Amino acid sequence: MSLRSSRRAYLDNFDVSGIIDDYLEWLKHIFYVVVWRFNYLGKPEYACFRSAKRGDELYASRVMSKFAILGKHLEDRWFYNRKVRSGWVESHALLITLEYDSNKYSLKESWALAGIDFNRYMSFLRRAYGKCSIIRCFEAHESGYVHIHLVVLFFIKSFKGKPMKDKKGRRVFRVVGDDWHHLKAGWVHGFSDVRMVDSVKGGSYYLSKYLSKSVSVKEAGDKGLKALSMCWFMRKRSFSVSGDFIPLYSDVINSNSNSNKDGLLIEVGKDLLGHSIFLRATKWRFFGFLIADRVLFASNFSFVDGSSLVCVDENRNLYGLLEKHRVSLDDGLNRKLIVF
Numbered sequence: 001m002s003l004r005s006s007r008r009a010y011l012d013n014f015d016v017s018g019i020i021d022d023y024l025e026w027l028k029h030i031f032y033v034v035v036w037r038f039n040y041l042g043k044p045e046y047a048c049f050r051s052a053k054r055g056d057e058l059y060a061s062r063v064m065s066k067f068a069i070l071g072k073h074l075e076d077r078w079f080y081n082r083k084v085r086s087g088w089v090e091s092h093a094l095l096i097t098l099e100y101d102s103n104k105y106s107l108k109e110s111w112a113l114a115g116i117d118f119n120r121y122m123s124f125l126r127r128a129y130g131k132c133s134i135i136r137c138f139e140a141h142e143s144g145y146v147h148i149h150l151v152v153l154f155f156i157k158s159f160k161g162k163p164m165k166d167k168k169g170r171r172v173f174r175v176v177g178d179d180w181h182h183l184k185a186g187w188v189h190g191f192s193d194v195r196m197v198d199s200v201k202g203g204s205y206y207l208s209k210y211l212s213k214s215v216s217v218k219e220a221g222d223k224g225l226k227a228l229s230m231c232w233f234m235r236k237r238s239f240s241v242s243g244d245f246i247p248l249y250s251d252v253i254n255s256n257s258n259s260n261k262d263g264l265l266i267e268v269g270k271d272l273l274g275h276s277i278f279l280r281a282t283k284w285r286f287f288g289f290l291i292a293d294r295v296l297f298a299s300n301f302s303f304v305d306g307s308s309l310v311c312v313d314e315n316r317n318l319y320g321l322l323e324k325h326r327v328s329l330d331d332g333l334n335r336k337l338i339v340f
Contacts (some may be wrong), residue, residue, distance in 0.1 A: 001025040006233060014108040016144050016226065023229040027055055027217065035284040047284070054238075055228045060216035063238055067211060070135075070241070071204040082173070082198045089173060090158045091196040095203050096183070098148040099141070101190035110145045111234045114138065117189055118148055122242065124186040130156035133243025135204060137211045138236055140227035149210050151203030153243075161196045173198075211239055 006022035032048040052059040080089035098121065100110040118136060125132055132154045139147040161175045173196040175183065183194045197203040214220060214227035215238055231238060270276060 001029070003232065003235075010233070014106070016107065016229075019233045020225060020229045023055070023232050024217070026232075027053055031289045033289060034287040036287045037284050046287070051289070054232050055215070055217040055220070057216065057218070060219070063215045064208070064212060067204070067208055067239065070245075071201060071208065074200045074204060076199065076201055078199045080173070080196075080198050082202070085163055085171070088160055088162060089196065090160050091173070091198065092154045092158050093197045093200050093203050094150075094152045094154070094159065094175065094183075095195045095197045095206055096150040096152060097193040098150070098187050098189070099191045100145050102143065102145060105145075105189065107144050111230050111236070113189075114146045114148060114234075115236065118150075121187055125152060125154075128182065128186070129154050131243070132157075133241075133245045135207060135239065135241050135245060137207050137239040138227060138231060139210045139214055140223050140230055142223055144226050144230065146230065147210075149207055151197065151200065151207055153200050153203075153245075159196060207239070214238065 001022055003026065006019060006026070009022070010019050031051040031053070033051045034046060034048050036044060036046045038044055050058060052062055079091035079093060098118070100113075105113070122132075122134060125134075132152050134153075135151045137149050139149060141147055159175045159179055160177065161173050163171050164174050166172050174180065175194050175196060180194060184192050197206065212219070214224040214231075217225065217228065220228060230236070
């Protein structure tokens, strides 16, 4: 099962249950990414690490970890006290939910247009209120229709609002007056909800609750599974950042990455004065994918930790694969390394 084959089957004849079945079948197959380089001795060196697949434990852990770290790096600036029970409050940050009207749009259209309409709404906000930064995540309704959740930080505009009760009797802070009407008028595709948040950190916390429901198959309920399947099928990212959040998010990714983009320094000895001598290893390069259930790990690899493994013997088969893009390992089961 592959995304390409599923899209061929259901892109024109949209079938949610069929897409979910395809997604769950695709998720069963584990892949390892194969990379290679010439090490500091000039010999080829190969490594493998498990590829995260949308919805598995590795994927969920990485997404929530990145989102949590992003939240920790956000400025701890409070706009109002959320314990206030009456009176006016002001905030530069809003939590906005955007939905599609099922009487105007099909389920497929809601997911297909979500990215385009979200960008248009961002443009509307910036035209109306000036510079702003946005964190966005997708969620699925029980019907399968997409919900777009946004935390928006406005750098110039401050919104006034009051505490109110929502449908479940919980106290929420809503924008009132002309700004409320204007914010809702900017989304013409269906229902929208606009709330104030006491801080950007508080808004990211709200988003993390939505996100946590739709990044792990094991933890997801019916809505979470639909969100995972639809994001997979429609090639949507679970969450995204824009504006001034982008450099901050890039710093989070780079500081928590195992990538050796600047080259790995390896100590190879000492000089006559006792100073360490370092050589810089070459960068890892992508080589291919390894289907986990078709490889005899015991005869070809040595495990480094729970999620990665490295070929350590250059006489083993993997070292001869640069010239052979598709080979059969000698285990009698026709197990293959697939290279793209």
